[in-house]
Amino acid sequence: MTQLKPILSHLDPIIPSSTGKFKSSPYAFHRLRFHPRLTLWSFLFLFFLLIFFFCSPPAASSGGNKRRSLTNTSHSERARLSPNWPAKARNSARTQSKSGFTVLVTGAAGFVGTHVAVALKNRGDGVVGLDNFNNYYESGLKKARKSLLERQGVYIIEADINDGDLLSKLFEVVHFTHVMHLAAQAGVRYAMQNPSSYIHSNVNGFVSLLEACKNANPQPSIVWASSSSVYGLNSKVPFSEKDRTDQPASLYAATKKAGEEIAHTYNHIYGLSITGLRFFTVYGPWGRPDMAYYFFTKDILRGKEIKIFEGADHATVARDFTYIDDVVKGCLAALDTAKKSTGSGGKKRGAAQLRIYNLGNTSPVPVGKLVSILEKLLKVKARKKVLAMPRNGDVLFTHANISLARKELGYKPTTDLETGLKKFVKWYLSYYGAKKKSSSW
């Protein structure tokens, strides 16, 4: 605003006291049209306004309140594909052994996507990534994850899952045995700011992907990310897969629940093998800057006040924080135990597997405790403000019952919050420390 002041002050003499006057005064209009000095300043003003509009970078995310709205990727973004993408995808999809999987990882430049893609590649599977690189949070972090994947030999196609033409071409180019679908509009509270982005990615995008999978020959098996948020306002703990999931507290949760029903339909009609994984507040290195543990770290280090939510009558707000390495193991186990889809030529040939699992840590931790662990690790006292949880989509607590995942996937989380946060903080300081040194932060 300070840059605009001088320009505005030159216009001041002719700005009438009210907009109504301005509209109705032909004198003012006349002066506005024909005063040469004014015309020059108007042009300059418009010029700077346009420059500001087109050149302003995407807002960095810190808690998700000040972000610009998402630019939904359209089909025209296909132009960003490199011309030799099919060759690169084929190369990236090569397995190290005949029994290896060929996996499409959607949302590969995202937090969980990057970790899963690396783990699959490291064990010899062929992996192709897909990501639309939207500006929900700092794009530099997504680009850094992309570079990390490229160093591991994983190629990421820059495209949106809503691009059905691209997807069907991709399934012709590479015969995927599995799809690990992690592309989504995440974040519980941001749904109040940009509801349509949740429908775009989590509903439309999911259907677009399932359409491509159902038409593919052979059909891949699908493992995808649902969310603990589907348990919504339930009060019975721990949350079991058998519990009701019909009272979501956020639009985000509602779209994940919709995804579970959509999965049922595609399994029922087309014989797609589909496994949904309900993630419980996954955290760790290369994490998501819109999540509390991440922006608390940033704000504590900057001396900025952080808000700690509490329920009615000072009830504790708690989460079953789950460390990324444990979740990755759960994802790989889900892929390993997935049965084949049964359809071909878009038609079902027999009953197919349909599963849903909780991937949590089974030990909820109050948000206040999360903050005190961060204070200890960062050696900085946080400026805390405890306030009533706003009605923003958050729920009071989450707590996973993981006995089904333990029994059928061999899932066994081993990282407690303090150990996991220690690894996160170490990564955070080195990532942003290095960025600061190269003065690009």
Ligand SMILES: O=C(O)[C@H]1O[C@H](OP(=O)(O)OP(=O)(O)OC[C@H]2O[C@@H](n3ccc(=O)[nH]c3=O)[C@H](O)[C@@H]2O)[C@H](O)[C@@H](O)[C@@H]1O
């Ligand atoms: O497990 C899940 O299903 C979900 O986990 C997280 O959602 P959430 O658990 O709300 O994680 P955060 O946004 O990091 O919040 C963690 C806790 O901090 C609290 N919080 C958040 C922000 C804040 O300013 N203050 C505060 O106390 C929240 O109420 C919550 O209890 C992810 O953001 C979702 O994408 C994911 O699907």
